[in-house]
Amino acid sequence: MAICGYGVAVQEPGRGPSALAFGVVRADRLPAEQQLLRIHGALARLMAEHRPDAVAVERLYFSRNVQTAIGVGQARGVALLAAAEAGLPLREFTPTEVKMATAGYGRADKRQMQAMVTALLGLPAPPEPDDAADALAVALCCLQGEALRGRLAAAAPAPARGRP
């Protein structure tokens, strides 16, 4: 995988979500190990800079062939490693979950997804390239999950205290 999209999004109480950063790490035309070095370095720097509450990646089920799956796995591997090194919790979402959370239904196409990401984040123009828009969609999906976790935690009764 020579291009790795990323997106950093935040949701502050009482406001809509907004994008802090998005883009792609380009590592094409490099040997695989140099691609991984660049992707790992870029993601580690983004995590150090933004200190997100969680790191979210897409879970993949389908692939054209084994070589493609291994290439995607290699890039995922260094992304997961960067999250673990930074001590950040990891979240994984299927493409259907990401589409549900962003576009409201699980079979949205690329164009609908990009339009929804643009609208939800209040961006002046659709994020380019597609990989950056995809990454922001995963971030939005993660934000929804985190918000839900927060509401559930707030709604749960306080744990019973044992005797000292």
Next chain:
Amino acid sequence: MAICGYGVAVQEPGRGPSALAFGVVRADRLPAEQQLLRIHGALARLMAEHRPDAVAVERLYFSRNVQTAIGVGQARGVALLAAAEAGLPLREFTPTEVKMATAGYGRADKRQMQAMVTALLGLPAPPEPDDAADALAVALCCLQGEALRGRLAAAAPAPARGRP
């Protein structure tokens, strides 16, 4: 991938190859990102300790399914990253190349491979588990390639010098 085999082998001039270290990194029962953290850390320590001339990994073409291929790819990703971080050149060999180099033919089975690895490295007993024996076979294959490169370089005429 919860188990990652490794093998460190050396061949000094006029002597047969020998094993400096071999074993497996066990990371089962951990979340994926913690597995990758452990595998990356262990491989980085081995590379720092032994400073090999090259790092060799097996190239995979087949997989039971996409999830398995992605899991293998993730582990490969952090291995390749460790090599790149250490500034070590990477070599990749197909399973057939590894079998050819170790057992002399490309369709050797696990048991034949283990016996040949044991004999070639002069080990007192077959390396256990299989993953460690497999890794040593890849190391032996790499040593053969390095020896061949050395002979080719020695046999090649010195490059013609241009005018200053």
